Amino acid sequence: MTTIKILPRPSLVSVLVATTALGGCKLSALDLTPPRVIQLSCSSTSATPQTPMVLILDSGQASVVWVNRPSARAGRLEVEANVYRLDFPPVAGAGRLQAVINRYDGRMALSGPGTDVAGAGQPQMSCEVQPVQPKV
Numbered sequence: 001m002t003t004i005k006i007l008p009r010p011s012l013v014s015v016l017v018a019t020t021a022l023g024g025c026k027l028s029a030l031d032l033t034p035p036r037v038i039q040l041s042c043s044s045t046s047a048t049p050q051t052p053m054v055l056i057l058d059s060g061q062a063s064v065v066w067v068n069r070p071s072a073r074a075g076r077l078e079v080e081a082n083v084y085r086l087d088f089p090p091v092a093g094a095g096r097l098q099a100v101i102n103r104y105d106g107r108m109a110l111s112g113p114g115t116d117v118a119g120a121g122q123p124q125m126s127c128e129v130q131p132v133q134p135k136v
Contacts, residue, residue: 036060040101042108042127053125056132057084064088088112101127 036059043052054068059079064086066073075088075097086099095113102108108125 037132039130039132040106040127041130042101042106042125045124045126054130055086055127057086 038057040055040057041052042055044050051068053066056065056067057077058064059077062077062079064075064077064084066075066088073088073091073094075086078085078087082103084101084103086097086101088094088097090096097110097112099108099110106127108127110123110125
């Protein structure tokens, strides 16, 4: 013999409350994708003040440009759920440089030749979003 259990119907009030609560959450595909072009200013968190790195990240082109060098340095950008991965290939006078930037708190870790400071490991930097400035 099969027993069929009849569940009570939700009240009209509980249906209205649930619908109203979910009605305020409107996500679009744009809310889940990173901005196409952003500019970051990344400063060292060490005690020694240094010139910040100014980076322009273009997720549409999967590219990054380090703009405040004597000659701008271009690299590759990978966007993941929590991080940006930057890869600058070697150029004359500078080896390969890689960086990982946390998309939510702005922490950046660098790796590559010359980034290991006196055995301290990967230097840590802090990045902040800035308005994208036109090239002058």
